[in-house]
Amino acid sequence: MRPPLYRCHNSTSVEKGNSATMGGVLFSAGLLGNLLALGLLARSGLGSCPPRPPPSVFYVLVCCLTVTDLLGKSLVSPFVLAAYAQNRSLWGLAPASGSSLCQAFAFFMSFFGLASTLQLLAMALECWLSLGHPFFYRRHITLRRGALVAPVVGAFCLAFCALPFAGFGKFVQYCPGTWCFIQMVHEERSMSVLGYSVLYASLMALLVLAIVLCNLSAMRNLYAMHRRLRRRPRSGTRDRVEPGADEKEAAAQPLEELDHLLLLALMTVLFTLCSLPLIYRAYYGAFKTVHEKDGTSEEMEDLRALRFLSVISIVDPWIFIIFRTPVFRMFFHKIFIRPLMYRNCPNNSCRTNMESSL
Numbered sequence: 136m137r138p139p140l141y142r143c144h145n146s147t148s149v150e151k152g153n154s155a156t157m158g159g160v161l162f163s164a165g166l167l168g169n170l171l172a173l174g175l176l177a178r179s180g181l182g183s184c185p186p187r188p189p190p191s192v193f194y195v196l197v198c199c200l201t202v203t204d205l206l207g208k209s210l211v212s213p214f215v216l217a218a219y220a221q222n223r224s225l226w227g228l229a230p231a232s233g234s235s236l237c238q239a240f241a242f243f244m245s246f247f248g249l250a251s252t253l254q255l256l257a258m259a260l261e262c263w264l265s266l267g268h269p270f271f272y273r274r275h276i277t278l279r280r281g282a283l284v285a286p287v288v289g290a291f292c293l294a295f296c297a298l299p300f301a302g303f304g305k306f307v308q309y310c311p312g313t314w315c316f317i318q319m320v321h322e323e324r325s326m327s328v329l330g331y332s333v334l335y336a337s338l339m340a341l342l343v344l345a346i347v348l349c350n351l352s353a354m355r356n357l358y359a360m361h362r363r364l365r366r367r368p369r370s371g372t373r374d375r376v377e378p379g380a381d382e383k384e385a386a387a388q389p390l391e392e393l394d395h396l397l398l399l400a401l402m403t404v405l406f407t408l409c410s411l412p413l414i415y416r417a418y419y420g421a422f423k424t425v426h427e428k429d430g431t432s433e434e435m436e437d438l439r440a441l442r443f444l445s446v447i448s449i450v451d452p453w454i455f456i457i458f459r460t461p462v463f464r465m466f467f468h469k470i471f472i473r474p475l476m477y478r479n480c481p482n483n484s485c486r487t488n489m490e491s492s493l
Contacts, residue, residue, distance in 0.1 A: 143310035147227030150311035155219030162212035168452035169205035192281035199285040200254045204448035207247030215313045224312025241306035241315035246296040252342045253288045259349035266356035304331025309438045316441050320420035329421040336417030401454050409447045412440035
């Protein structure tokens with residue numbers, strides 16, 4: 136059996152000409168961003184005056200996604216920095232264990248990449264159901280079931296990402312020796328190696344497609360809700376009275392969902408852009424014949440796709456943080472929510488109440 140096309144697959148030292156600066160900056164940005172995002176979530180969940188309203192399902196899902204990103208960054212990045220500091224590859228950091236550290240690193244990379252995407256899908260489904268199927272949502276989507284999303288996702292990802300340990304698929308070390316991930320190119324066209332990489336990429340592609348479809352459907356439902364609310368005041372001008380609490384809540388619901396939808400749309404764009412290179416490389420490696428002389432260039436392309444995937448857990452919390460800043464929210468409310476609010480509210484009293492809630 137010929138050696139793999141990855142020239143650093145069993146190297147014990149970091150390839151020359153590489154620096155830990157970029158890795159350190161990315162790790163610091165990811166760690167700081169996730170900690171700040173958790174702080175903002177804790178403040179929004181605990182900062183209201185008693186009696187405190189129960190947290191929403193969307194809030195629980197955002198917390199789970201942030202914790203997942205934080206765990207992924209904390210379990211993976213320290214090994215990269217240690218490899219640079221000691222000038223040893225992941226194989227060389229624990230020579231007595233052979234490739235165990237590399238295998239664990241690749242498992243964590245694939246696990247947290249898939250888990251974050253599945254949790255984003257849960258957020259998209261929650262938003263879609265709350266807008267398009269409110270009766271089903273109120274009856275079946277509860278906080279307890281929302282809290283079960285994280286352990287269910289974790290169990291599925293644990294089983295799926297552990298398949299290479301059972302012989303289906305293979306983890307390999309990438310140059311400069313500080314990364315390990317699923318092998319996506321194989322000279323002998325192994326069905327086991329390439330089949331798993333294609334299966335992983337296909338699952339990611341289906342998840343991204345489902346997220347995009349859920350968001351588009353939620354946008355359509357939100358637009359339809361806006362049109363219904365816009366027509367409602369015109370049909371009852373003769374008997375118009377002061378709106379009650381239920382009417383205020385009904386008018387405010389699409390505004391809250393619009394907040395959720397924008398945050399979800401921004402995260403979806405990030406996940407899509409960062410996942411597509413990996414999906415492309417997996418299919419490219421499976422269906423195109425790669426010769427040994429092209430191994431170096433193919434490995435660099437795979438590594439570039441892997442780095443795109445790792446950016447998700449770094450940029451994701453910063454999107455949430457920027458979205459929660461007063462300047463951004465003031466701009467967003469002024470451009471999008473305030474025109475919607477003034478069209479939906481029949482009188483000045485309703486407008487005043489809704490402005491105070493924003």
